[in-house]
Amino acid sequence: MSETTRIFGIRTVIEAIDSGKNIDKIYLQKDLSGSLIKELEQKIKKEEYNISYVPVEKLNKLSKGNHQGVVATISPIAFQSIEEMVEKAFSLTSTPLFLLLDQLTDVRNFGAIIRTAECCGVNGIIIPEKGGAPLNADAVKTSAGAAFNIPICKVNHIKDALFYLQTSQVQLVAATEKTNITIYEINFRKPTALVMGNEAKGVSNSILKTVNYKAKLPLLGKTESLNVSVACGAVLYEAVRQRL
Structure with missing residues (x-):
């Protein structure tokens, strides 16, 4: 810091x-x-x-x-309101892509995710006011400056943001191992909000009950999970692949 x-x-x-x-x-x-x-x-x-x-x-x-x-x-970054973020995103494209981080705790994972999200054309990142990794100098540095080039919003509760996005006709997709559906079965050509979870616990159960779809990355080795920033990159680039 x-x-x-x-x-x-x-x-x-x-x-x-x-x-x-x-x-x-x-x-x-x-x-x-x-x-x-x-x-x-x-x-x-x-x-x-x-x-x-x-x-x-x-x-x-x-x-x-x-x-x-x-x-x-x-924070070295000025945050947007969710209303401002969503309105601006839809003014730029009919199929915006948002990223929500549910209680992510590691600052460098946060920075790496910001960098990947900006490279993938994500229209905005939404984080909780409390309980998440801070957007401090370490996060900005790890993002390679991408934090200055992507809208970031803080909300009191992630669920409130999800409800708001649903009213804006945005489909909600949670990355979780608690499903039989893979990310390759999700249609990312629609307005989409991707939810990534905590490094240890994943996406919280209350949020899993809120989303439209739960999807996982296939794991073919013996290791039980991917690093969250790596997983986030894999999912976002599937969205990019479909949208190209």
Whole structure:
């Protein structure tokens, strides 16, 4: 993570929130007290920021200055609303392709997926406000700068985004091993949103119940699964193949 994406100090973080900075995550020292910290916690709660309560040792590693028990990371990317993303995508093509990441946790997987998605012409990436890998300097670097060239949207809940996409006549496809259908049986020539899941658990069951189709990549060896960024690339390029 680059130092330029990290701020620290209670008042500094409050000012960043008030000025509308793209705060990606806030780290708070456990058991802090005082009027300023209460003010900060109220603002964090109101805006529903991604927050972690951590020991002071963690904060000392994140910041070389007087952090006062608070460190925040600011995303180098400006996020779009889902309404803006979908409207713009349909203005460019009648068959947009979206990518939703359900609780992806590894920053470098995230960056690699962004890079592949941009290369495949994905019209937008949708990520959860909380619980996912941060879009920090490491992710941007791993994306080889592709993060600056593809719309990215944060939503409170992935399911809300799925419902919105359904109302926009976008078919929902989840990549999961919990099916007998392969990705090669899916018609990607339609407006499509692809859902990729967590590295360990895959796509959550609640989302699997929401999508139109569940599809898997065939695995012919003894290894039980692919790396999520590799799997995502394989599925996206099947979509590209069909659309060429």
